[in-house]
Structure formats: structure tokens, C-alpha cells
Amino acid sequence: MQKTPKGKASAEPAPPGAPGFTLNYTDPGAPIGVADIAGLYGRIREALAKPATAKKSEASDQAEAGVVEAGAGEGAPETSPKAFADNSEAFGAVTRFSGTHILKIHSKNARDHVLDFPTVTNTNRPRRKFPSMNAGWGMYAKIAYQPIAVLGHDGSNSLIDHITTPNELSEQFLASFAAAFSQESLDAIIEGTRCAKTGVSELHFENLPIVYLPDGQGGEMQVTPLSPLEAMGNFKSAVLKKGESHKSPLTNQEISSKMQNISVAIGGDRSRFRAIVPNAMRSFEAAVWRYARGGRVPAIPGEEITDLLDTLQAFHARREKHSDGTDGVRYTADTEKRFRGLAESILGIAKEWIDDVNQRAVELNPEFSATRTDMRQLLLASWRGARGRNPDERNAAREAVRRALNGLVFMRTMNGAAS
Template structure:
């Protein structure tokens, strides 16, 4: 059975700091399931003014999954938020408020993650947008402290489709035109989710840490901080610090030979031998075959054997190199070699050379399937029988 920390037995409100009770982040205050109403009372007593239904509706109206003020501080306040929920998701996306500074304390009430023992840490806004079996108990406690009208005002806004912005700030918004299938263009303005701002900050914070003595060096990268506004709280009280940008460089594109090797490792065809001289060697061998058919003496036969041996030797060397490179590539990228096909024989490799004309290709085919070449393949150590 979980125990309740002693600090929760009779909190002295005078000793509780406002930043601990009113917060956009986890406050580190574990709450017993039957003490949620007491925690809401502490939050209410830290407010300088009461949280009314009008304020609650305003906060929710100006909350969204995407905040346009992150793109331009000149966005009109009535056209500053978007709310998108993926239709294929089983929960609604996280939202952040974009209110004026006087409303930030109230935002810290309805957006504070409540660390209720035995339950996920959710805010009042999340309990309304993504209800679970514990939502009604939490929302009932909220209504008992802040008023049923406040809860109903929040529900009415959060459970209704949001208003669409009708105008954008001039200058800062990127515009992309996408052709429509039936003619004309569709104007698209990309906007990042509001949670990406602080999410990026959490990811990059370790990269800006100072090196500590007797500690591992902190990670480093090419990061740049860019101020979005002199007062980020005017965009959202839940956002602090400057925006962080990073430089991402794409890996160099593969050469044709590299891409063929990668495809072979993945089960594709064997790479093509691209030595321009090899095709000349095959055609030279074809000339010697013709000469041997006419003269048929020891000199022509020896020259013919040497030409065939050279072709087979060079082709086998190419095959061996490709098999070695394929194994090295698979190991470097963690690719399974089971997909890889068996390497071809020298005749197939030679036949895949580039030929100047169809006549040359046909001549090479007849040469590489001739009885003499097949005999030399059987005689070679690396050939096929």
C-alpha cells in the first residue's frame, strides 16, 4: 500500500510557495485521491482574484494545440490559436494557453498536472479533453472549489469545435502553394505544435550544460538559440526561454556503384561491372575465336586460351570484391545478409557489361556461350562446372 508523505498532513498555507502550487509543470506534490479538493483549495487561496466562468471560458478559447504567436508576435489575439486532433488517435492532442499575462495564474490552475497517487498526472483541461475513470471525481472536486459554472464554461469551450483564424500576421508566415487535382492551387502555411517548443528545449538543454569536474563531458552539437519574443509569457505562460534551432545535414547521396551494392545486400540484383575496357576484351576474344576457326593452330589456340583466362580471372576478381564489399556494408549498417542472392558466374557478369550496339551485345552473347569459353570456365579454379 502506498503511503502519503508526512508533508501532506496539515499543510500550512503560509509556508507554501505560489510557484509550487500554481505551476505548468509537475509540482512534486503527491496528492492522495481523497485530498484533491484540498489541493484545489490551496490553489484557489494562492490566487489574488477569483477564477470566474468568464475567465475560464477565455482561457480555454485562447488555448490550442498550435499557437500562431510562435510564428509571429503580430498575430491578432482573437486569431492566434489552432486546435487539431488526429482522427486516428485514441486521445486528443495536448494544448497550451495563449493568453494575456494577467490570466497566467488562472492558467496555472487548470493546466497544472495533478500528481494524484495511483493515477496519471493530468491537468483539469486534460481530464475534460481526455476523460478516464477518475475524471469525474477530480472534476467534481474542482467544481466544489471553483464553482460548477466555471467547470461548465470550460467544458462548453473545450468540447466544442474551435473558431478558425481568419487572418495572419504579415511577413513571418511561410506560404507553400500545392497544385489541386482539378486545377488551381492550395495555399498551405506549416505551423509546428505548441508542445514542440518546450519539447525541443528539454531535448537540447543537456547540450548547453557546462562541463563539470570529474563528470562525463556533456553532449555537444551545432545548436543556435533565437529569441522569439522579449516576453515569451505574452505568447504562452507555459513557454519560457528562447527558441532553439539546429543544423541538420543530410548524408551524402550514394554513387551509382554504392546504390547498386546496397540494393544487392537488400536482395536486389548483383552490381554491374562498369569497366569500359572489359567489353573490349570480350570483343577481342570474339575476334580470336573467329581467327581460331580459320587458322586453328597452336598460336591461335594459345592466344585464345589466354584471352579467355583473362576474362574469367578479371570477372572473378570483380565478383570477389563485390561479395566482400557487400558483407562489409551489411555489417556497417546492421543489415541482414540472408536476403542477398548468390553471386553470378563470370559469364553472367561479363554479359551485363555495357555494349556499344545490339550487334556487339549479340556477338558477346554468342562468344560467352561458346564451347571454348564454357570449357575454360570448367577449367578455372573459381569457375562453375
């Protein structure tokens, strides 16, 4: 029988009673009779036995393809075949690490990367599950997930299906498996289906969660955020194909079926989104970007505005002390004139800054509409004085600047400029 690429169904399923068939995750092949259920898994295990004289490469190719042949083949020496091992650990891992949602991982040692949400679809059936464990145990997953169709009965079901959604034939399938392998392996599979997988508590520091979904054509595509592996639907046509001129952000890449690459049940080409990481914005660019979308006006950068505000505060304090009659404080008409001139300069800097920022905001967001800016708030946010002092001293200095901005001279200058 022609070998089949790993993870793929046979192109021509064998008819009932044929000497061989191909293990896979989706194609049930030809149906079997009810009477054949009892010996089904015994036949599978026997067919997976490797002739003692078979070359390692041939046996490896056969295992990789999942091709089950009932016999050593014409002309093969009559030696005792090497039985396909019963491995309860491997069978248990199949269901422990199976789920409806699987995180892409970079470490083969991950133990917490599978989620299982048994939400039914609009067809009133559970979502399809995918195994994601050690790729070396892939054949055990194929055995457990191989769908089997039975003559006279609708649909097809795997061993996993018979455990999670049993029907009138399920007991016969479970008994067949236990007889061919062991009750211990069957119990391990059943126990694995009972594991709660509704949350991922931790991931290895090397892991980067990436999620794949079926693409509706037998392949898969990378997508985020996390969605059911079976929930692809019309995603491609509805989201990606927006017209002939739309350039699809997809690229194909051949990926192995190792656990790190999502699931032993999915191999071959995969479609991934091409992602271009934008350059990191500098603090000013980020502040303007936020402002263009409804945020506050960015603070005026540099030390100059802080020095001017500290001088403004000194003028204001001197004026207050003179008004209070403090001895030795000289405050003349020339001092008042210089005070007002400084206030005008500060307001000019603030206005020029706002105009520049508004122009930049429109470039980033054509729908941006500038609103009235509180000059005093902007200037106080731009003050960066009293560095190196303790918090109490810095707060006191900031409060002094705030009083100067709310003082009579600055308010009159600001209102006069506005009028």
C-alpha cells in the first residue's frame, strides 16, 4: 500500500477486510462491521509490529507515515516480529495534553500549555480536540484519535470520542482497546480526559504563546488572540480577502509536527501572519500620539521652562512679601514691569508649544480637533524643579509655583493675552 505523509489521511481508504489501512486523525476510511470491533485494536497493534529483520530506516518511515500493514510483506523472512509496545504513560499523555485551545511553545518540556473548553458548536457537538505532547508518542495519539466508521451507524468516532461522548457501541470499543493493549493504558486515557484544563498558570520563560487555527482547506494559520482550534469558519474570506487589491498578510512555511509546533495532528504547510514590529516611539512622540486621540497636551520639554517658572515664583513671592509689609523687601514699578514681561514670555512659549503639538496631532489623526488648553495646568506639568530634594521639599516648591501661576500678575497677563 502506498505510504501517506505523516498526519495525512490515505488518499484511497482501504475497503472492509483489506490487509492494511492508514492511521490518521481525520479520515475513518471504509467502515467496519460491528463484529469486527472486538478485534479492531488487536489488529492495529499486530499490524504495527515491526519485523525483526526490517531495516531501521524502513520501520521509521512506516511509523512516520502511520501506515499499518497486516503482515511483513511478500518475501520477508519468517522471524518473530517486534511487538508494538504498550505504553500507558504515552497513552495517558495523549489525553492529558489534548485540548480545544493550544498555546504555541518553544520548550519541549512545557507541562501547562493546553486548554480544553467543551463548548458545543452550532452543530450541537463538542469541539474537536488536538493532542500536543511529545512527538515521539505521535503513533499513540493516532491510535487514540483514529476515527472509525461502523456499518449501519452514522458518523465515525475515535477511542477518545467513545470516552467523552459514549454511544451504544462505546463499551465494545473500550473493551477492544483494553484487550489489545491493557486496562492500565485505557485507564490512563480516561483519567487524562478528566484533567481540568481551563487555565494556564505558568509558561516556561522561553515560551511565546502563538495560536494556530484551521484554514478551512485542511491546513492551518497562525492567529491571535487565543481562539478554538476548530473555529476558523470563514475567517479568511471575511477578514483577509477584502478585495483584489488587498494584500494578504499571510505567508506559508513548512513546519514539523513536533509538540513545540503545536500538535502532532497537524503538519505540513502553515500560514502565518507577517508581522512588522513598529519602531518604538520616543516619549514625546508617544505623548503626542495619545494627545491626538483625546489625551492631555504633552508637557513642554527642556529645563528652560523650569528655570523661567522658578524665576516667576521668585517675583511672585517678593511681591507678596512687599504687599504684606515685610521689612527690607524692595519692590518697585520696574520690578512689576519685569514680572509682567516674564509672564508674557512664559505664555508665549506655551502658546507656541501648543500650536506645534496641535499641528503634529492633526498629522497623526486627521479627525483631531483641538480643545482649549489650561495654560496654568500645562506649565505646572512642565515644571521639573527641586530635583534632589526630599518629597516634602519638592511638593512645597511645586505648590509655590502653582501659587505664582494663580497669582494676580500672571492671571492679568494671561487674560490680557487671551483678549
